[in-house]
Amino acid sequence: MSIRDSRGIAMVTVLLAGAGLTAVTSLAAIVAVRDFRAGRADRFGAEALAYGDAGIDAMIGHMKSGKVTFGDIFAAGCGGSPAGTAWQTSGLSVPVSAVGAGTFEVTLRVFNIAAATRNDWFGTTACANRGGASAPLYLGVLSRGRGPSAAASQRELLQVLRIDPSGLPIGHYAVNISVNGNPEMRGVSMISETTFAGRDKLTFIGNDPYYTLGNFWPNNTWPAGLTASTPIPAAAHAAGGITIGAAAGTPEFQRGVPNCSANNTQGTGVASQSLWDSDGSTYTVNPGTGAPKAITAGCTGQTGYPPHARFTADDVSRVVAARRLTEEQYRDLKDAAQVFGLYCNYGTTSSYCTIRNGPRFTPPGVFSNDDVDDLMPPFAGGTSAFIAYFEFTNGLSPLNNSVKWNAGNVWPCAYDATTGQPTADNRNGTIVVRNGGFDMASGARLNGAILAQDGIFTYTGGPEVKGTILAQQIRMTGGAVFSMDECWVRTRAGVFSSILPFRWAEIDR
Secondary structure (H helix, E strand, C coil), X not given: CCHHHHHHHHHHHHHHHHHHHHHHHHHXXXXXXXXXXXXXXXXXXXXXXXXXXXXXXXXXHHXXXXXXXXXXXXXXXXXXCCCCCXXXXXXXXXXXXXXXXXXXXXXXXXXXXXXXXXXXXXXXXXXXXXXXXXCCEEEEEEEEEECCCCCCXXXXXXXXXXXXXXXXXXXXXXXXXXXXXXXXXXXXXXXXXXXXXXXXXXXXXXXXXXXXXHHHCCCCCCCCCCCCCCEEECCEEECXXXXXXXXXXXXXXXXXXXXXXXXXXXXXCCHHHHHHCEECCHHHECCCCCXXXXXXXXXXXXXXXXXXXXXXXXXXHHHCCCCCCCXXXXXXXXXXXXXXXXXXXXXXXXXXXXXXXXXXXXXXCCECHHHHHHXXXXXXXXXXXXXXXXXXXXXXXXXXXXXXXXXXXXXXCCEECCCCEECCCCCEEEEEEECCEEEECCCCEEEEEXXXXXXXXXXXXXXXXEEEEEEEEEEECCCCEEECCHHHHHCCEHHHEEEEEEEEEECCC
């Protein structure tokens, strides 16, 4: 072979080797580009997923904000929505739709937990299968997240929530209750952990819209016309004992069980509604056996009768699953009040209030309509439901601290009985007092809840409250009207419901 031929072969070999290296290099570049693109897609997907989760968090936060009532979520995707194609119909949305540079679209609707396909998740079947106001309610949160980049992908998520009663008392609940006046209780049950004094000065009227006979007397066989699910007649219940009359008082059941005449009839009530009273005194048990004294006949003006008049600390624990707000609930309520409602801090040397984190102002001596107007429609930023959080950090005994209230514009309770949704006229205020009590003036009105579990709830004259009152002590001194009805139960504040994450999924994968 000549040198020239050898050079030719070498040139071909070099060209072939170069081509091979080029192919390898090109393949490596292609792989690198694909890896880069895959990595970028993963990053974009992770960002979209994070923003989708942020949408779910935003919805849950909105539900705790005090601006959302049970009626709002009960009707989400149902009330006023077109029937049929379910999951596209409108539901409950959130005020914001972005976190940083990313965005999310989030909607909450009543969810069909038994659905077999996506088209059955929401709509008529889900809405038709809702239980009562005290039954579990399933909700679906649909959240579509998008990252900050224009080229970013999106993720669609489903979070199913289960809504249950939080276990807080509904009605009037305190460590002790005393009455010296002639207040009227319309559909409100009153529960004391210890004593209840002045029972004969109260007029209880009608049935409780929330609690049932089975709540207070479980596993009982009822006379004709009653069942365990029958609403309980409004009455007094005290684990430590109920007294009537002046001064120290006489035990209500000292003369026997039942008492058919303790209910003050100054209103439209009947004396014998006290048939449904119960307490933990020795007069409600048989001395020999310690078993509750059986009630075998009713009282005039009442339908049926309870099995006995015994009510103990164990019964309190069963009827009221959670006696007090938790620290987490206090924190959520405080945060919501600072962002969406009214927040006031009464300190040792100075005090201040803010409305929706606005400028600070000095708390008024008595809260009137003018002080609450900015929280209510049609004023700018107003909402039909809000939280007012009053916090005493002055170091004084909670029994010596009090918020004075003379406002009457947080009224009325108004809802659509067909959809269960609050109407535009509805007003609902959740009043939280930490380390203090709540004092209402004559003429004041409030639809909502008063949560003053460290202090004293009291009043002068004849205010009106529709809703729950929780306090260390309840002291009644005048002719006020307290009520509870289906409207309040259906539109109660979110603090009376617990939110349990039930199921989560990426539904576009």
